Amino acid sequence: MSNERRPAEEFEVTADLPDSPMHTTGTDHVTLVGSNAEETIAFYRDLLGMPLVLRQPNLDDPDSTHLFFDTGDGRILTFFVDDDRPSNPRPQRPGVGAVHHLSFSIDPERFVEVREALEDAGRGYNEFDRGIFHSLYTSDHNGLTIELATDKWAIPDDRRGEVLATAQRIREEDGADFAEERHIEAALEELDLDVEKFDLPDAPTGAGTP
Structure with a gap:
């Protein structure tokens, strides 16, 4: 048996549903292991503006708490937190299986306001024009890279x-x-769709930036 794997270029890119035994209908939620409730809520609710919509014991570990945030479209981001766990702002561990970053949509008409809010909160960020979308990259209180992205077109x-x-x-x-x-x-x-482009600031592509 060969150990050679097919490269990405050999797989067709299409929006058609694959011939698979099931098809997902969307993202229900993503769950991360967080630190404590106070600093998690301070970043995700008080800075990014995600409502805290549910709080209950972690059903798999009742000694910790499960926080549910609405990311803006009903898709949910949740955290397992414990008040005894300090936050760790060091960068996340890289490698296979690690979370590289989370990306959340922001309103293109408020892009500059969002950038200013990061500055006012003392959050460092990088801004890139990715060709098909425009992004700000910052990090949360546990070193997880957070992308705030907006489409350049409607x-x-x-x-x-x-x-x-x-x-x-x-x-x-x-x-x-x-x-x-x-x-x-x-x-x-x-595709006969309206070509409505938003007015966004100029920025480098960030190509090759780790």
């Missing part, structure tokens, strides 16, 4: 996968290394 939520898959095909035909503005614009036009 893309309907129910067509997002279709738009990205179409842009991928156009990018490959174009011979570009990554998706750029022209690829998304061409995808929107091909």
